[in-house]
Amino acid sequence: MEFLSYLISGVSLGSVYAIIALGYTMVYGIAKMLNFAHGDIIMVGGYISFCAMSYLGLPGWLATLLAMAVCTVLGIVIEGLAYKPLRSAPSLAVLITAIGVSYFLQNSALLIWKAAPKVYQPVVSGSLTLFGGQLSVPYASVLTMAACLVIMAALTLFISKSKMGKAMRACSEDKGAAQLMGINVNATISTTFAIGSALAAVAGVLLCTSYPTLQPTTGSMPGIKAFTAAVFGGIGSIPGAFLGGLLLGVIEAMAKAYISTNLANSIVFAVLIVVLLVKPAGLLGKYVPEKV
Amino acid sequence: MEAILKVEDINVYYGSIHAIKGVSFEVNEGEIVTLIGANGAGKSTTLNTISGLLHSKTGSVTFMGENLGKIPCHKIVSKGLALVPEGRRVFLQMTVQENLEMGAFTQGGKTLDDDLERVYEQFPRLKERMKQVAGTLSGGEQQMLAMGRALMSHPKLLMLDEPSMGLAPILVEQIFDIIQELHKAGTTILLVEQNAQAALSVADRGYVLETGKVVTTGTGHELLESPAIKKAYLGG
Ligand SMILES: Nc1ncnc2c1ncn2[C@@H]1O[C@H](COP(=O)(O)OP(=O)(O)O)[C@@H](O)[C@H]1O
Numbered sequence: 001m002e003f004l005s006y007l008i009s010g011v012s013l014g015s016v017y018a019i020i021a022l023g024y025t026m027v028y029g030i031a032k033m034l035n036f037a038h039g040d041i042i043m044v045g046g047y048i049s050f051c052a053m054s055y056l057g058l059p060g061w062l063a064t065l066l067a068m069a070v071c072t073v074l075g076i077v078i079e080g081l082a083y084k085p086l087r088s089a090p091s092l093a094v095l096i097t098a099i100g101v102s103y104f105l106q107n108s109a110l111l112i113w114k115a116a117p118k119v120y121q122p123v124v125s126g127s128l129t130l131f132g133g134q135l136s137v138p139y140a141s142v143l144t145m146a147a148c149l150v151i152m153a154a155l156t157l158f159i160s161k162s163k164m165g166k167a168m169r170a171c172s173e174d175k176g177a178a179q180l181m182g183i184n185v186n187a188t189i190s191t192t193f194a195i196g197s198a199l200a201a202v203a204g205v206l207l208c209t210s211y212p213t214l215q216p217t218t219g220s221m222p223g224i225k226a227f228t229a230a231v232f233g234g235i236g237s238i239p240g241a242f243l244g245g246l247l248l249g250v251i252e253a254m255a256k257a258y259i260s261t262n263l264a265n266s267i268v269f270a271v272l273i274v275v276l277l278v279k280p281a282g283l284l285g286k287y288v289p290e291k292v
Numbered sequence: 293m294e295a296i297l298k299v300e301d302i303n304v305y306y307g308s309i310h311a312i313k314g315v316s317f318e319v320n321e322g323e324i325v326t327l328i329g330a331n332g333a334g335k336s337t338t339l340n341t342i343s344g345l346l347h348s349k350t351g352s353v354t355f356m357g358e359n360l361g362k363i364p365c366h367k368i369v370s371k372g373l374a375l376v377p378e379g380r381r382v383f384l385q386m387t388v389q390e391n392l393e394m395g396a397f398t399q400g401g402k403t404l405d406d407d408l409e410r411v412y413e414q415f416p417r418l419k420e421r422m423k424q425v426a427g428t429l430s431g432g433e434q435q436m437l438a439m440g441r442a443l444m445s446h447p448k449l450l451m452l453d454e455p456s457m458g459l460a461p462i463l464v465e466q467i468f469d470i471i472q473e474l475h476k477a478g479t480t481i482l483l484v485e486q487n488a489q490a491a492l493s494v495a496d497r498g499y500v501l502e503t504g505k506v507v508t509t510g511t512g513h514e515l516l517e518s519p520a521i522k523k524a525y526l527g528g
């Protein structure tokens with residue numbers, strides 16, 4: 001029973017990583033850049049929903065929608081102002097800009113909301129008791145896992161069937177050819193940032209619901225972990241982000257439970273290194289042969 | 293005859309490399325016009341400039357009376373100008389059908405089924421492979437897909453950049469047959485080729501490019517018979 005409970009908390013944590021990793025991997029797949037500020041969008045989503053609930057007294061779902069709307073706009077604005085002018089710049093310049101945006105967001109949050117941690121009011125509370133009281137699963141975990149599944153299913157459907165989704169795949173393969181088809185590459189990249197940022201807002205709400213302290217650096221560590229998850233699963237691959245996120249969460253929870261809390265992060269990254277040595281493209285990363 | 297495409301004095305640079313040096317030419321409605329020239333002469337650069345992937349520092353590109361200079365690349369295809377780029381550039385991870393759908397991206401969607409049917413009729417090989425990922429197609433099939441994809445946009449002018457590159461002779465023949473069929477059906481064609489013999493035999497007119505400049509022009513027949521052209525491009 002103990003194992004099951006650790007497993008559930010691992011899957012739940014992994015679900016949050018997966019939702020964040022989806023944003024990383026979509027943006028990487030299409031814009032070919034690592035958006036290091038992605039983690040900080042989570043933090044902004046956390047603060048917006050916090051303010052909506054604690055100051056405006058809005059219900060959790062409405063606060064979440066508000067956070068998603070604000071983060072979507074923020075994502076589009078960041079892309080337009082900071083990344084778009086660098087479209088043909090070397091990738092190192094883009095990476096450094098992304099790190100700059102990350103610090104900008106953290107420091108803006110520090111200015112607006114101050115350094116003292118806020119106590120987040122969870123959007124759901126209480127636990128589900130199973131097996132005659134032997135296993136208790138927080139509703140927050142249930143909500144997180146359900147949200148992750150719904151998001152994953154919706155995104156997969158969107159990417160594989162919708163016209164915009166197909167345009168995104170076309171852009172991720174060959175921007176020049178996509179433009180020749182009449183696809184507006186800038187608008188497609190912008191949409192990708194919008195979707196990724198909205199997902200980050202959801203992740204922010206779920207993360208703070210499970211771990212209810214909120215401060216300007218709240219997004220950093222989950223952001224880095226989710227980035228790891230995306231690489232782990234194969235950066236650019238949507239099922240890869242999902243799988244990578246879940247595995248990372250489970251490994252982290254198990255390492256904490258059975259080995260050592262302090263070593264948990266080291267173990268997570270050690271597993272990443274081993275996986276990349278064996279499969280450099282990540283678990284589900286694709287290798288596509290070119291034909292002449 | 294009226295010029296459907298008019299290229300006037302374009303100069304295109306890659307950084308400090310001056311790749312196209314004052315090229316001018318025109319394509320009349322209903323013609324097959326070919327640009328021939330050695331590797332590196334500037335043929336692809338010219339086509340990419342017309343389709344908006346690259347930009348000229350001077351002069352103009354006019355398509356059906358409209359100056360394309362300030363129009364972004366993604367708005368050009370809906371004007372009736374389609375490019376089958378060098379190296380095919382089909383979307384390797386998408387299925388054959390999805391590639392064709394991308395070709396119809398700007399077409400509202402009402403005629404999608406009819407257009408697919410029309411392209412599949414033209415390229416039965418693609419129909420058999422419609423659910424297959426394009427990366428698994430052979431080179432010839434990918435070329436057909438690239439052409440079919442361009443046809444999905446109902447182009448008035450179809451530009452083809454070395455469609456025969458890397459293909460077996462039998463396939464080259466097939467591709468040239470298709471080009472002639474498209475032409476008979478009313479599509480104007482601008483064809484870039486290193487295979488000068490094949491290109492000049494189907495073309496109404498041709499232009500010869502050398503290091504970024506037009507050096508000779510004439511009808512397909514004239515160029516085929518010209519001793520200088522024979523020597524430089526037709527192997528004696
Ligand atoms: N991306 C590029 N960067 C720099 N130079 C280029 C690039 N593409 C082509 N060139 C140069 O421009 C000239 C014309 O190339 P291109 O148009 O590809 O010739 P062609 O299609 O006739 O073989 C060549 O000298 C080539 O080296």
Ligand SMILES: [Mg+2]
Pocket residue numbers: 332335336337378454
């Ligand atoms: Mg070329």
